[in-house]
Amino acid sequence: MLGLGLIGGSLLRAAVAGGRVAWGYNRSSDTVEAARADGFDADSDLIATLKRAEADKALIVIAVPVPAVDAVLSAIAEHAPGCPLTDVVSVKAEIAAAVSRHGLAPQYVGGHPMAGTSESGWTAGDADLFRGAVWVVATDDGADPTVWSQVAQLALDCGSEVVPAESAEHDRAAARISHLPHILAETLAITGDAGGPLALGLAAGSFRDGTRVAGSAPALVRAMCEGNRDGLLIAMDEALDLLTRARRDLAENGSTATLVEAGYAARSAYETQQTSDITGITPGDDGWIDAMREAGRHGGRVRNL
Amino acid sequence: MLGLGLIGGSLLRAAVAGGRVAWGYNRSSDTVEAARADGFDADSDLIATLKRAEADKALIVIAVPVPAVDAVLSAIAEHAPGCPLTDVVSVKAEIAAAVSRHGLAPQYVGGHPMAGTSESGWTAGDADLFRGAVWVVATDDGADPTVWSQVAQLALDCGSEVVPAESAEHDRAAARISHLPHILAETLAITGDAGGPLALGLAAGSFRDGTRVAGSAPALVRAMCEGNRDGLLIAMDEALDLLTRARRDLAENGSTATLVEAGYAARSAYETQQTSDITGITPGDDGWIDAMREAGRHGGRVRNL
Structure with a gap:
């Protein structure tokens, strides 16, 4: 060892x-x-x-x-x-x-x-x-x-x-479920904090859970994410694509149905795997x-x- | 009442x-x-x-x-x-x-x-x-x-x-800490699930916490998010901008430092408010x-x- x-x-x-x-x-x-x-x-x-x-x-x-x-x-x-x-x-x-x-x-x-x-x-x-x-x-x-x-x-x-x-397949899977969660948590924390004390003072469970891993030591998060650059770029591109489409759907049709229903189905798939x-x-x-x-x-x- | x-x-x-x-x-x-x-x-x-x-x-x-x-x-x-x-x-x-x-x-x-x-x-x-x-x-x-x-x-x-x-200011703050967390949780759930049973089978705490609110009833999430369209669009644009920059930084410089360090500082601001x-x-x-x-x-x- x-x-x-x-x-x-x-x-x-x-x-x-x-x-x-x-x-x-x-x-x-x-x-x-x-x-x-x-x-x-x-x-x-x-x-x-x-x-x-x-x-x-x-x-x-x-x-x-x-x-x-x-x-x-x-x-x-x-x-x-x-x-x-x-x-x-x-x-x-x-x-x-x-x-x-x-x-x-x-x-x-x-x-x-x-x-x-x-x-x-x-x-x-x-x-x-x-x-x-x-x-x-x-x-x-x-x-x-x-x-x-x-x-x-x-x-x-x-x-x-x-x-x-396979090693590369492991890395792509890990990017989705282990490295992207950190990237999105950091993003949520920054966007919340940009609302100042008013926004942070109203934050409840969804913000607390969604930003939890943003409290991890930056050096550890960086080593994990940067060591899996190729896999993480794929996951980030997929997330960016989903968010860009959801943004357009909300702006043009006032709807979040596509994202929210697919997200609910995906979380259910995780819970019942x-x-x-x-x-x-x-x-x-x-x-x-x-x-x-x-x-x-x-x-x-x-x-x- | x-x-x-x-x-x-x-x-x-x-x-x-x-x-x-x-x-x-x-x-x-x-x-x-x-x-x-x-x-x-x-x-x-x-x-x-x-x-x-x-x-x-x-x-x-x-x-x-x-x-x-x-x-x-x-x-x-x-x-x-x-x-x-x-x-x-x-x-x-x-x-x-x-x-x-x-x-x-x-x-x-x-x-x-x-x-x-x-x-x-x-x-x-x-x-x-x-x-x-x-x-x-x-x-x-x-x-x-x-x-x-x-x-x-x-x-x-x-x-x-x-x-x-002010009402509009409340709505913009709520978008950051209450509606964007749902949008990002749905996005993470979908991106994880796209990795199939291999990815979902490797998921641990960061994915579980980051997708928790994607398990909320879609009708409730939609009503919340769509009822605050203008505020949510602002928060989504900020999140998209952060992710786009982070993607570029990772692809071009192999670094996640800017996002990760700002995210850590933001989470700390939330914890110590x-x-x-x-x-x-x-x-x-x-x-x-x-x-x-x-x-x-x-x-x-x-x-x-």
Whole structure:
């Protein structure tokens, strides 16, 4: 486990709780001390940690912040080039491209557990953080079925359900449901505040809920949104198109019917969505990648391997 | 009290609880029976109710749905033209214009209590619904200071704080914090749903909160938004402009800094907003209307008269 913040630290705990032999690296010796004090195997020496992984052919999980990923990949390419490799970063295409630049693509299968809290750091970690969550396992052309299965099994062992998706498709989906909400919340907050104390003083539940995530730390929001530029641009263009049409409909016909009825139907679809078990697709069989992706697109989840 | 739904029914209860002599009208005899069974003075005969008001020069409160307002105003003009008049409808300029068409402008001062629940009807009413809420009292050119004070006193007696605002200014503010949130929630819901089951299956808190009000009944959302067309168009244009600039910034510079930092500042302004007592302005004194409006614009509230 490279990185022992909220996600990496929770994952180290969950892996050990699930009976695995697992150990972690963190740059900060304070974090390492805290992890050791809690009874975990942790080190602030990256090279030693990677050499140990290489000797065991252990599955390496990259759980460092995005700006640190490149340096960690360099070290992996030098000291642990034979290990299967995954990550838990919230964008996938950008990480996959970086992995390729370091020549590590053959042994890499990306991942994204849809879990988190507003807290951060080792002490905020929880072995049960991933229980009941969805964990996207990247299902890209050429994915090694053995590594794919190792990553999926880690997710299952942590109590998550696996959604198979191509990296770029994951990023486009995440833009719609995770990054666009931030963009619209910021927009609503600014437009409300432009009405001054009179407007803000009249604000009630719809404004409070609609702007909640505008209270997130700007640096985190920027890293998320800017790291998924292509996917977010698609979602923003769709939102702009909907709003432009709604504006015209209201100005010309005095009606908001088209937008409001479609929005109500969409929210209902979200509230009533169904998932299904993915069964009968074995990683490595002919066409398994396309079959997994297609199942993931339709709400399918791997709940057993 | 004309109309005994959630707002009118709560207001009848609150007025009586505050020691006033108050009586209500509702079109539905079931509602009237329910109100009577709870010990309130109610009738399904509009003309008789209005004649009684005229005899007492009672303050009439219009609390019927928007589509019924015009018919009620006709009856008031015929049977109770001498009564002071207010309303509790969520848009103000449209109601003020209808009141003028019926020749009732001199005795009318509009109102909008910012209170409600997701329920409706007499049985959902609560004498404490308005306690701690903000109640906008329309402060338009030519407002009769005696009627203005009567309306403000009713709000205060119900436990609310009075925000003085011109009708059109109220509507523009309400568009920013009450109607635009619905438009953006519908837009987010549609854009998320367009990602299919894969996207909806990955949605977490930011999407859930950002689309919550898209689950409101479309007819109610439409009535609210379409009844405030001019104000909403201004807010939508501002939102479109912000989104268009943010889209360009992301596409050309890979940055969301401008939007995200301004959004964070705006949400912080909302969270830390201050209000102040309005004192020393007496309705009827020279310049009282401008002074009241100016105080309302800066977060001022009348807490005593």
